Amino acid sequence: MSSTEVAVIIPEEKPKVTTGGTSGVKSFLSGGFGGMCLVAAGHPLDLLKVRMQTSTQYKSTIDCFRKTLAENGIRGMYRGMAAPLIGATPVFAICFWGYDQGQKIMRHVYNLSPTDKLSTNQILFAGGFSAIPTTAIMAPMERIKCTLQVGAANSTGVAYKGPADAAMGIIRTGGFRSLFKGTCATLLRDVPGSVAYFGAYELIKKALTSQSAGQGSISPLAIVTAGGLAGMANWSVAIPPDVLKSRLQTAPEGKYTGVRQVFIEMMRTEGPGALFRGMGPAMLRAFPANAACFLGVELSLQFMNKLW
Template sequence: MQTMVVEPGKKPPFTGTFDCLKQTFVKEGPRGLYRGVTAPITAIAPIYAVVFWGYDMGQRVVRWQYDMDVTEKFTLGQVCFAGGFSAIPTTAIMAPSERIKCLLQVQANDIAAGGKAKYTGMLDCGVKLFREGGVRSVFKGTTATLIRDVPGSIAWFGAYEVVKEKIGKLQGKQPSELSPLAVLFAGGCAGIANWVIAVPPDVVKSRYQTAPEGTYKGLGDVAKTLLKEEGPGAFFKGLGPAMIRAFPANAACFLGMEFSKSLLAFMD
């Protein structure tokens, strides 16, 4: 939905989230709904390992800057700084993964139009990108990914900590004592907060990463073209699917993180 081009005076390829799901399923079957999934599955473990490591590093920077004791509580601003900091190292893994995933997903449109598949899979896509333009081609869209993920991560970690604190006060518990259900809810809210912020730059990133070389002069040109040809609403394409995914995916992510921390503390 983010990469579809709506020509003036013509009907858009998809009228909405469920129309996109329906058409994809009819044309490609169940596998079509998971096109491009190999790239994020391969990268997901290292990405989130680096995300939470980066968050911890951000917290250490805050403690060093303000000469804080490990027992002192962070302010919301300090949590947001650490969250934004976490996106910087994560981008090194996220950018090429997103580039490959988007290309594999968009390739389906060419196949549906009678064209041939350029890439047979994740590895083939990565190799061909490297052959065509070197490392620079593989990492195309890195700046766009950073522009998306820094504010998104600020909202992600900030919302998680705020919701946990609010639930803790309501239940008379410390945030570390919350039940798995409370953690799931806080994580889901964090996911929604993240994507409300991240969808507009994500649209620009997706368009830039999937466009043929020379189509755009840069990210500013992508945004200008989108606004001129498709209007402000173009920046929010894909918001529906992002919201549907955001709550359960991020609820599970934070629950897994908290469980892993508890397990490591127990083993220690």
């Protein structure tokens, strides 16, 4: 009888110790490293995106690039980078941790083991879920970044010197809650964007891996391609709410009551086309930045898997 009981217990416990799943700690650390790679690769184009979204003085991406370069030089292309770089580790760490938790929720709900593959709908749910915890720290970081990128000034007319100065200026002008201006707009952008982001990455990576490296490993080319295309899929649905978010976060204190008012005024004064302003630099940035992000995530995961 005892030998029979042992035979029943062992198969039930094996899936719990398999390496098929990723631990929350590894997801957190690899996501943070991937975020740093993303910021380093894509910040100049992100700056052009925000400037085009918040001003009508630029005719095109090239025009925005020329004027920004002429005005501020090469260093000016990295204005506002400190804020997202400092925030990249926790933001993307939480994003990829949230994605991992979303997958675990699906496995729990559908009684799946770590080795069972998730369906497309389950992957999409996990992607959308990742945006919820991320928004808590993404919104204030985006507020500071956008304020610095558009060259906003404080009440004395002196441009902010850096992220800390900008944060203090925002708090002085509108209070601590002002740091979280645009939180709803950020969530409105990131939930559908993350659905497209992680969904596209997993599906494209799976297709490319099955054709080249097989099930056991993932080629760097497959990671880069899937990551870059995932970034483009993200921005293809996230640009309109991102425009609204940028307008809201860089507007003078008290100008808008919320994202709805931004939308109404934009439609009245500029028309639907304004919702896609900045699409050019966003899409140009999306491929290299997110290719670097996912490559950083996958390589750091492989490295940690070898250590423990």
